[in-house]
Amino acid sequence: MATITLDGIAHAYDGSPHGADLQDMRRYALKPINHVWQNGRAYALLGPSGCGKTTLLNIISGLVIPSDGRLLFDEQDVTRLPTERRNIAQVFQFPVIYDTMTVAENLAFPLRNRGVEKQAIARRVDEIAGLLDLRPVLNRRARGLTADAKQKISLGRGLVRADVSAVLFDEPLTVIDPALKWELRSKLKAVHQALDMLMIYVTHDQVEAMTFADQVVVMNDGRVLQIGTPADLFERPAHSFVGYFIGSPGMNFLPATIAGRTAHVGDVRFDLSASYPQTPNSAAVQLGFRPDYATVLDRSAGTGIPVTLRRIEDLGRRRLARVALGAYELVATLPPEVELSGDTALLQVAPGHLHVYVDDHRIEGQSVEGQPLEGQPA
Numbered sequence: 315m316a317t318i319t320l321d322g323i324a325h326a327y328d329g330s331p332h333g334a335d336l337q338d339m340r341r342y343a344l345k346p347i348n349h350v351w352q353n354g355r356a357y358a359l360l361g362p363s364g365c366g367k368t369t370l371l372n373i374i375s376g377l378v379i380p381s382d383g384r385l386l387f388d389e390q391d392v393t394r395l396p397t398e399r400r401n402i403a404q405v406f407q408f409p410v411i412y413d414t415m416t417v418a419e420n421l422a423f424p425l426r427n428r429g430v431e432k433q434a435i436a437r438r439v440d441e442i443a444g445l446l447d448l449r450p451v452l453n454r455r456a457r458g459l460t461a462d463a464k465q466k467i468s469l470g471r472g473l474v475r476a477d478v479s480a481v482l483f484d485e486p487l488t489v490i491d492p493a494l495k496w497e498l499r500s501k502l503k504a505v506h507q508a509l510d511m512l513m514i515y516v517t518h519d520q521v522e523a524m525t526f527a528d529q530v531v532v533m534n535d536g537r538v539l540q541i542g543t544p545a546d547l548f549e550r551p552a553h554s555f556v557g558y559f560i561g562s563p564g565m566n567f568l569p570a571t572i573a574g575r576t577a578h579v580g581d582v583r584f585d586l587s588a589s590y591p592q593t594p595n596s597a598a599v600q601l602g603f604r605p606d607y608a609t610v611l612d613r614s615a616g617t618g619i620p621v622t623l624r625r626i627e628d629l630g631r632r633r634l635a636r637v638a639l640g641a642y643e644l645v646a647t648l649p650p651e652v653e654l655s656g657d658t659a660l661l662q663v664a665p666g667h668l669h670v671y672v673d674d675h676r677i678e679g680q681s682v683e684g685q686p687l688e689g690q691p692a
């Protein structure tokens with residue numbers, strides 16, 4: 315296992331020469347990224363279709379040579395090394411297995427290829443089969459197995475070598491039956507904990523990313539916008555896109571002006587838990603809050619911001635209220651005990667969960683009298 319360093323890595327598919335004009339970022343499918351992937355950690359690359367996830371994964375595996383920057387495995391510069399000399403295991407969207415071999419032979423294949431001693435192969439195959447629940451089918455031919463089982467074998471083949479620098483997964487659960495996805499997602503997490511390998515997992519599914527990874531790398535339009543734990547992404551989205559993309563539904567945003575501890579949205583005031591003395595009051599200042607921390611109450615509750623109820627969505631275990639605040643549509647939680655008696659309701663948002671964004675980037679408030687901020691680490 316290795317530590318992988320991305321040192322100013324960027325890529326334009328139009329064949330720009332190394333050191334091309336980085337000013338014209340539109341040409342870059344992957345904008346410059348500096349990051350160190352730590353040995354033994356599990357990362358997920360998460361973002362919408364076309365954001366550059368596969369490009370980044372292919373740069374690490376060697377399928378794409380970046381137009382800019384350096385890629386290091388530990389201290390070794392591998393930027394221009396072909397895939398086969400990088401010592402990487404890869405699992406793709408569709409099973410890559412030998413149908414005529416048994417499951418055990420499939421799992422053993424990458425080890426036999428490298429001349430690993432027979433007993434060591436048997437031990438490792440048994441360990442991986444145990445982790446993926448493949449022991450009962452070890453002696454069956456792969457041909458007759460379901461698509462799910464075949465993809466499990468593919469996963470096993472990716473994990474069987476203990477000497478690789480990293481294991482790369484490119485949307486490996488695409489072919490898995492939705493009912494089994496949950497099981498396999500948590501299984502992969504357990505496998506990572508058991509094997510202690512550097513794993514990088516590409517997906518556009520936030521639940522998959524959050525279940526699997528210690529660190530989620532959120533990308534959009536070729537840029538890495540935030541790298542953080544699932545809790546970081548949910549509680550403190552560093553960029554408005556992260557707020558919008560993570561969570562279901564995503565964050566609410568309102569254009570605002572900020573004066574100290576108060577945000578003004580038109581005539582409406584929101585009290586903040588921190589002070590923002592330096593905020594430039596340009597049109598690009600936004601107030602963001604998650605529907606999970608905003609509550610809609612009946613107007614008889616007395617306190618709150620008056621909003622107009624548009625509709626209620628009953629999702630079974632929770633209810634969401636879509637409301638209008640002037641010209642802006644918002645989503646908030648409708649607590650189970652609340653009955654609304656008309657089209658006007660009251661919105662309450664916990665001050666510690668209000669975030670201020672300038673030009674889409676979250677800015678940190680100053681705590682009042684040295685107190686740690688509500689909802690923030692001390």
Ligand SMILES: Nc1ncnc2c1ncn2[C@@H]1O[C@H](COP(=O)(O)OP(=O)(O)OP(=O)(O)O)[C@@H](O)[C@H]1O
Binds near residue numbers: 361364518
């Ligand atoms: N071989 C290629 N030649 C030219 N452009 C490419 C090539 N591969 C990808 N692109 C472009 O680069 C951008 C990033 O694509 P990439 O496949 O890395 O995104 P992605 O996030 O993995 O998307 P998806 O989830 O759909 O696979 C897209 O605009 C895509 O059209």
